[in-house]
Amino acid sequence: MEVTGSSPERVFSDLDASFALGALPGPYLPWGSGSMRPAGLVSVCNDVVLNDRRHIVELGSGVSTVMLARLLVQLGASPVRSLIAVEHDARWRTWVMDQLAAESVGANVVVVEAPLRVGDEDDDGAWYDRAAVDAAIDVIDLLVVDGPPAFEPGHGLARHPALGVLRDRLVPGATVVLDDVERPGEQEVVRRWEDEFGLTFRRVADAGVAIATVA
Numbered sequence: 001m002e003v004t005g006s007s008p009e010r011v012f013s014d015l016d017a018s019f020a021l022g023a024l025p026g027p028y029l030p031w032g033s034g035s036m037r038p039a040g041l042v043s044v045c046n047d048v049v050l051n052d053r054r055h056i057v058e059l060g061s062g063v064s065t066v067m068l069a070r071l072l073v074q075l076g077a078s079p080v081r082s083l084i085a086v087e088h089d090a091r092w093r094t095w096v097m098d099q100l101a102a103e104s105v106g107a108n109v110v111v112v113e114a115p116l117r118v119g120d121e122d123d124d125g126a127w128y129d130r131a132a133v134d135a136a137i138d139v140i141d142l143l144v145v146d147g148p149p150a151f152e153p154g155h156g157l158a159r160h161p162a163l164g165v166l167r168d169r170l171v172p173g174a175t176v177v178l179d180d181v182e183r184p185g186e187q188e189v190v191r192r193w194e195d196e197f198g199l200t201f202r203r204v205a206d207a208g209v210a211i212a213t214v215a
Contacts, residue, residue: 013039013206014037014038014039015038016039017037017038017039017041017042017207018038020038020042020045021038021041021042021045021067023074024045024067024070024071024074025070026066026070026103026105027099027102027103029063029066029067029099030063031063034062034149034151035062035063035064036062036063036064036144036146036179036208036209037207037208039204039206039207039208040177040179040204040207040208040209041063041064041067042207043177043204043207043209043211044064044068044142044144044177044209045067045068045071047142047175047177047211048068048071048072048075048081048142049071049075051141051142051173051175053081053141053142053175054079054080054081054082054141055081055082055138055139055140055141055142055171056068056081056082056083056084056140056141056142056144057083057084057085057086057137057140057142057143057144057166058083058084058085058086058144058146059085059086059128059143059144059145059146059147059148059159059162060085060086060087060144060145060146060147060148060149060179061085061086061087061092061093061096061111061147062092062096062146064144064146065083065085065096065100065109065111066096066099066100066103066105068083069083069100069103069105069106069108069109070103070105072105072108072109073105073107080108081108082108082109082110083108083109083110084109084110084112084136084137085109085110085111085112086112086114086128086132086133086136086137086147087111087112087113087114087147088113088114088115088116088128088147088148090113090115093111093113096111097111110136112132112133112136113132114128114129114132114133114136115128115129115132116128116129116148117129117130119161125148125154125155125158126148126158127148127158127161127162127165128147128148130165133165133166137166137169138169139169139171140166140169140170140171140174141170141171141173141174141175142174142175142177143162143166143170143174143175143176143177144177144179145159145162145176145177145178145179146179146180147159150180150183150185150186151180151183155185156183156184156185156186156188157185157188157189157192158185159178159185159186159189160188160189160192160193163176163193163196163197163199164196167197170214171214172214172215173213173214173215174213174214175211175212175213175214176193176199176211176212176213176214177209177210177211178190178193178201178209178210178211179208179209180208181203181205181208181209181210182205182208186210190203190210193212199212200212
């Protein structure tokens, strides 16, 4: 699978991005340290709109899931667009699903419960239950990797298995986004993905993400 980076894009500050996200109105959402930064989320939303994404997969769910669901509603039901979010925490998954239902934006969204399991390919700790992932995910044209949690010492490479598991489901022209690239663990994940899969990432430091496009 050959993957190349695309041309540099304008980088928005989190403040600028917050104004842009104001176009996706709704109830207050509990942003926290684990949430994708506004500038990173704008990068993802831009990709959905500019590249007409229809099969979005998000590893890790939360505020970004709800914001993307709002965007899909704005874009309309034709053509059909879907968002699959994979979540290991059953309680948090329930909150996300309840929020989607409360806002009536979950028609084309599935939040998959996939507990963390230790497998042969896991670098630090555990990754999502592969049976649950395989059953839920088929085609991907936008992959957002914001889980499993990788902030604790000894878990810096927790997100590395994602491409090894999902690479064959990425269609030509798909985008891969890795969040939290300011951390050493994610920087090492980027380096390994570039070596292992021929990816070329552009690092959008002010947004906290690294992005590659499948050729």
